[in-house]
Amino acid sequence: MSDKVVIRDGVLREFVERVLRGAGLAPEAAAVTADCLVFANLRGVDSHGVQLLTFYIDHFLGGNMQVRGQGRVLSESGCCLVYDGENSVGQVVSAICADHAARLAETYGVGVVSVRRSNHFGAAAYWAQRISSRGLIGIALCNASPSVPPWQGKQGRVGTNPICMSVPGENARPWLLDMATTTVAMGKMFKARLAGESTIPAGWAMDKEGVPTTDLASALGGGLLMPLGGYKGSGLGMLVEILCGVLSGGAMSTEVGGIYLLSRPMGTCHFFLALDVARFMPLNEFRARMERLVATVKSAHPAAGFDEVLVAGDPEWRLEEERRRDGIPLDAGVWDKLQATAARLGIR
Amino acid sequence: MSDKVVIRDGVLREFVERVLRGAGLAPEAAAVTADCLVFANLRGVDSHGVQLLTFYIDHFLGGNMQVRGQGRVLSESGCCLVYDGENSVGQVVSAICADHAARLAETYGVGVVSVRRSNHFGAAAYWAQRISSRGLIGIALCNASPSVPPWQGKQGRVGTNPICMSVPGENARPWLLDMATTTVAMGKMFKARLAGESTIPAGWAMDKEGVPTTDLASALGGGLLMPLGGYKGSGLGMLVEILCGVLSGGAMSTEVGGIYLLSRPMGTCHFFLALDVARFMPLNEFRARMERLVATVKSAHPAAGFDEVLVAGDPEWRLEEERRRDGIPLDAGVWDKLQATAARLGIR
Numbered sequence: 001m002s003d004k005v006v007i008r009d010g011v012l013r014e015f016v017e018r019v020l021r022g023a024g025l026a027p028e029a030a031a032v033t034a035d036c037l038v039f040a041n042l043r044g045v046d047s048h049g050v051q052l053l054t055f056y057i058d059h060f061l062g063g064n065m066q067v068r069g070q071g072r073v074l075s076e077s078g079c080c081l082v083y084d085g086e087n088s089v090g091q092v093v094s095a096i097c098a099d100h101a102a103r104l105a106e107t108y109g110v111g112v113v114s115v116r117r118s119n120h121f122g123a124a125a126y127w128a129q130r131i132s133s134r135g136l137i138g139i140a141l142c143n144a145s146p147s148v149p150p151w152q153g154k155q156g157r158v159g160t161n162p163i164c165m166s167v168p169g170e171n172a173r174p175w176l177l178d179m180a181t182t183t184v185a186m187g188k189m190f191k192a193r194l195a196g197e198s199t200i201p202a203g204w205a206m207d208k209e210g211v212p213t214t215d216l217a218s219a220l221g222g223g224l225l226m227p228l229g230g231y232k233g234s235g236l237g238m239l240v241e242i243l244c245g246v247l248s249g250g251a252m253s254t255e256v257g258g259i260y261l262l263s264r265p266m267g268t269c270h271f272f273l274a275l276d277v278a279r280f281m282p283l284n285e286f287r288a289r290m291e292r293l294v295a296t297v298k299s300a301h302p303a304a305g306f307d308e309v310l311v312a313g314d315p316e317w318r319l320e321e322e323r324r325r326d327g328i329p330l331d332a333g334v335w336d337k338l339q340a341t342a343a344r345l346g347i348r
Numbered sequence: 349m350s351d352k353v354v355i356r357d358g359v360l361r362e363f364v365e366r367v368l369r370g371a372g373l374a375p376e377a378a379a380v381t382a383d384c385l386v387f388a389n390l391r392g393v394d395s396h397g398v399q400l401l402t403f404y405i406d407h408f409l410g411g412n413m414q415v416r417g418q419g420r421v422l423s424e425s426g427c428c429l430v431y432d433g434e435n436s437v438g439q440v441v442s443a444i445c446a447d448h449a450a451r452l453a454e455t456y457g458v459g460v461v462s463v464r465r466s467n468h469f470g471a472a473a474y475w476a477q478r479i480s481s482r483g484l485i486g487i488a489l490c491n492a493s494p495s496v497p498p499w500q501g502k503q504g505r506v507g508t509n510p511i512c513m514s515v516p517g518e519n520a521r522p523w524l525l526d527m528a529t530t531t532v533a534m535g536k537m538f539k540a541r542l543a544g545e546s547t548i549p550a551g552w553a554m555d556k557e558g559v560p561t562t563d564l565a566s567a568l569g570g571g572l573l574m575p576l577g578g579y580k581g582s583g584l585g586m587l588v589e590i591l592c593g594v595l596s597g598g599a600m601s602t603e604v605g606g607i608y609l610l611s612r613p614m615g616t617c618h619f620f621l622a623l624d625v626a627r628f629m630p631l632n633e634f635r636a637r638m639e640r641l642v643a644t645v646k647s648a649h650p651a652a653g654f655d656e657v658l659v660a661g662d663p664e665w666r667l668e669e670e671r672r673r674d675g676i677p678l679d680a681g682v683w684d685k686l687q688a689t690a691a692r693l694g695i696r
Contacts, residue, residue, distance in 0.1 A: 078457030079427060080627035109426030110458045114628055137591075153648030153657040165587050175590065177583040202550065203577070210651025229551070229577040235525040235660040238645065239513050242523065243485075246637045247628050253644045279428035280462055280595050289594045296601045297586065300501030303558025309501040312583040 003332035012328060013038045015338070016050055022345040023060045024067040025089065033091040036122040041328045043316035045178075047187045048123040051334045054341045055259045056089070056120070064257075064265040065089055065119055070096060079108035082248065085118030087265045094121040098130045098140070098272050105136050105274035114243075115270040116250025118142075120259045124164035125178035125316075131274045132166035132174045135283050139273040140164045143244040143251075145258030145266075148182055148225050151234035154210025156224055157253050160185060161240035168277065169313075170291050176313035181237040182225040192216055203229075244269035351680035360676060361386045363686070364398055370693040371408045372415035373437065381439040384470040389676045391664035393526075395535045396471040399682045402689045403607045404437070404468070412605075412613040413437055413467055418444060427456035430596065433466030435613045442469040446478045446488070446620050453484050453622035462591075463618040464598025466490075468607045472512035473526035473664075479622045480514035480522045483631050487621040488512045491592040491599075493606030493614075496530055496573050499582035502558025504572055505601050508533065509588035516625065518639050524661035529585040530573040540564055551577075592617035 007015075013034050020030035033056075041049035059065040069088030073081060081100050085093040097113040104111025121127065124140040131138025144159025160180035167175040183203045192200055198216050205219035205226055206212050212226065213219050227233030245252025251267035258266060277286045298309045323329075342348075355363075361382045368378035381404075389397035407413040417436030421429060429448050433441040445461040452459025469475065472488040479486025492507025508528035515523040531551045540548055546564050553567035553574055554560050560574065561567050575581030593600025599615035606614060625634045646657045671677075690696075 075627075077627040078455070078624075080457035080624070082628055107426070108456050108458075109428035110456075110460055112458055112623065137595075149651070150645045150648055150657050150659065152651055152654040153645075154651040155648040157645045157648045163584075163587075165590075167590055175586070177587055179580045179583060183577055206651070210649075211653070228580055229531055232527045232576055235527060236511075238523070238641075238659060239525055241641065242513075242515055242638070246634065246641055247485075247625070249629055249633075249637075252637070252641050275460065276426075276428070277595070279423075279425040280430055281597055285597075286594065289597070289600070290590070293586075293589065293594055293600050297498045297501075297505045300498055300503040300505050301558075303497070303500055303502040303554065305559070306500040309498050311498065311586060 004329040005332050005335045006327040006329050007335075008327050009038050009042055009324060012041070012050060015342070016053055018347055019053060019057070019338070019342050019345060022342070022347045023057055026068065029070070029089060029092045032095045033089055033122075036091045036126045038328075039126050040123040041330070042320045042323045043123070043125070044319040044323070045123055045125075045316070047185060050330070050338060052120065052122070052259065054337050057341050057345070058262050059119070059259075059266070062262050064262070071118070073100075079104045079111050081111070081113045083113055083115045085115055087117055087119065090119035090121035090268060093118040094127050094270060094272075095130070097270065098127045098138070101138075101272040101274040102131050102134050102136055105276045106134075109276050109279040111274045113270075113272040114248040115272070116248035116267075117265070118268045118270055119266045120268060121270060123178060124162045125166065125176055127272065128164045128166035128178070129174060129176060131272070132168050132176075133172075135168050135277060137168070137275040137277060138166045139271075139275075141240045141244055141271040143241050143256055143269050145256050145261065146254050147186065147223070148227055148237055149206070149210060150238070151227060151231040154206070154208070154224070158237040158241050159256060160225065161237045161244070163236065163240060167290060168283065168287060170287060173317050174313065175290060175294065175311060176316070181228050181233050181240060183228050183233070184225070186225060189216065189219055193220065240271075243271040247271065352677040353680050353683040354675040354677050355683075356675050357386050357390055357672060360389070360398060363690070364401055366695055367401060367405070367686070367690050367693060370690070370695045371405055374416065377418070377437060377440045380443045381437055381470075384439045384474045386676075387474050388471040389678070390668045390671045391471070391473070392667035392671070393471055393473075393664070395533060398678070398686060400468065400470070400607065402685050405689050405693070406610050407467070407607075407614070410610050412610070419466070421448075427452045427459050429459070429461045431461055431463045433463055435465055435467065438467035438469035438616060441466040442475050442618060442620075443478070445618065446475045446486070449486075449620040449622040450479050450482050450484055453624045454482075457624050457627040459622045461618075461620040462596040463620070464596035464615075465613070466616045466618055467614045468616060469618060471526060472510045473514065473524055475620065476512045476514035476526070477522060477524060479620070480516050483516050483625060485516070485623040485625060486514045487619075489588045489592055489619040491589050491604055491617050493604050493609065494602050495534065495571070496575055496585055497554070497558060498586070499575060499579040502554065502556070502572070506585040506589050507604060508573065509585045509592070511584065511588060515638060516631065516635060518635055521665050522661065523638060523642065523659060524664070529576050529581050529588060531576050531581070532573070534573060537564065537567055541568065588619075591619040595619065
């Protein structure tokens with residue numbers, strides 16, 4: 001285990017906001033971006049948290065991300081809207097577009113917003129939950145740099161392309177699924193290496209010939225993630241690519257850049273869908289039915305080796321409660337890098 | 349391998365139609381149901397083909413399925429419609445509801461139809477493709493009898509809950525994903541037993557204590573399928589359960605019956621979504637972009653042991669072409685049962 005620095009979420013949010021404002025973002029843009037990043041850390045999804053800030057700043061300084069941009073509506077027709085992010089900050093674009101989706105759903109029952117030329121938007125959960133906090137079902141998808149080979153292939157063609165849905169629940173705790181369509185994220189392999197391990201579980205990765213492997217060195221040499229459960233995950237990744245890249249008219253497959261690729265704009269595409277539950281039944285009835293479903297699912301006897309059954313979102317709420325109370329543990333290395341980034345921008 | 353009987357698809361469709369009319373279905377109801385079942389056989393998805401007819405007839409005779417029913421619209425608000433299948437034939441209900449979804453999408457850009465108290469609707473692909481044949485993106489979901497334990501559980505709480513999307517493509521061949529949210533279908537284990545095998549691949553099933561197993565006998569003793577890739581598949585299955593069971597106000601989780609359970613109506617719930625591509629870009633441009641995405645994905649070098657990269661729908665189109673030309677090979681046992689069913693209804 002590396003050293004940890006523990007920081008209150010409010011302090012961390014304030015710090016990130018200041019750095020973003022220092023990089024030239026408008027106050028509201030800095031606020032939503034900082035909130036989105038710290039949200040991920042609070043929920044334990046550190047890969048999508050403040051460690052990304054350094055890379056965002058690199059993209060700002062490289063001219064790939066327009067710090068003052070916010071994109072524009074290209075068309076609105078019925079409950080469908082197409083948006084050009086114009087290479088603005090992904091969180092700025094996503095806040096506008098998730099709100100359009102919610103507005104359209106409140107008008108028509110469903111709203112769909114298709115976004116091209118955006119950027120990394122942090123955790124998809126943040127956007128789906130922004131929609132579900134209005135009593136709507138929220139779906140957020142995005143494409144990503146092509147690190148995943150199609151089934152039977154050995155060259156990356158789609159991204160980790162997450163599927164995320166948030167459903168209004170009891171006590172402001174939505175049922176919330178946010179999953180990459182790969183078996184695991186690349187970060188898990190880096191972690192395994194840091195932990196000194198030499199093997200990984202079957203199904204995580206393949207070597208450079210596209211042969212599934214449990215040897216960590218071969219997996220890292222291949223540099224490719226495996227689609228969740230094989231051909232099914234490959235299909236799900238492509239489903240996301242179609243709804244994001246194809247439908248928006250933006251970058252798709254190998255055209256998509258990435259957060260670690262500084263030579264060009266990311267060109268990320270998003271898909272936001274909001275669905276107004278009240279068109280189907282009163283929202284309270286829906287919430288009660290959700291509660292009943294969750295209770296039924298949790299009534300299953302735990303499998304050998306487990307104490308309880310969890311549903312999507314449970315581990316994250318628990319951690320969020322803990323981290324709001326006790327602070328967010330950050331790797332010391334991440335914290336050092338954040339401070340160096342701040343210093344680079346002349347921020348104390 | 350068991351003996352096969354080869355039958356032309358037209359002949360098989362005609363036979364199934366006659367049996368269904370003999371059971372009391374109206375001619376159009378019999379036609380769409382027969383077409384849906386034979387469609388699955390043509391595409392090689394025999395589990396969802398004419399072998400189901402015998403079970404459908406059992407449900408008719410048991411009074412669980414209303415042979416002359418067709419359900420009714422409970423509400424329509426904006427682009428959202430709620431439908432009560434009134435225990436009518438799943439295909440009859442689905443034809444009406446898929447068409448409502450398409451109509452709403454043509455009016456508003458998106459259409460969503462939520463269906464309760466329906467029945468087995470055959471292959472989800474048939475319905476998504478019915479929508480995509482109109483130049484729309486079609487999504488079809490349904491819940492099913494609770495054969496899948498939640499992650500960390502050992503009692504069934506959700507069904508195989510398929511996710512299906514069909515996208516208008518070139519040459520009337522849509523990109524078409526139709527996948528259960530389990531690693532495999534139960535049928536694969538029965539097939540392995542028939543083939544005399546004693547082990548199954550990791551990730552298929554668990555024993556009765558909920559422990560993952562590769563021993564076929566233990567897996568069959570457990571009688572439980574594993575969610576695709578573990579907790580992610582568990583989340584996807586529940587996503588489908590929410591959009592079908594919870595949103596429709598119908599049966600959910602353990603309330604859902606099943607095709608093999610003759611003591612009560614199935615109560616299956618469906619979710620149909622249609623999305624009008626033309627609200628985002630001209631349909632021809634979308635088709636060209638889809639073609640480009642498919643070509644890019646297929647340009648990945650094949651992994652060791654494979655000759656080519658396939659995308660969702662490819663294996664099925666190929667088989668369909670072959671079976672339209674050469675006929676459909678049916679297990680002799682299935683054919684015998686179908687004839688016995690016909691005889692039971694007094695059909696020559």
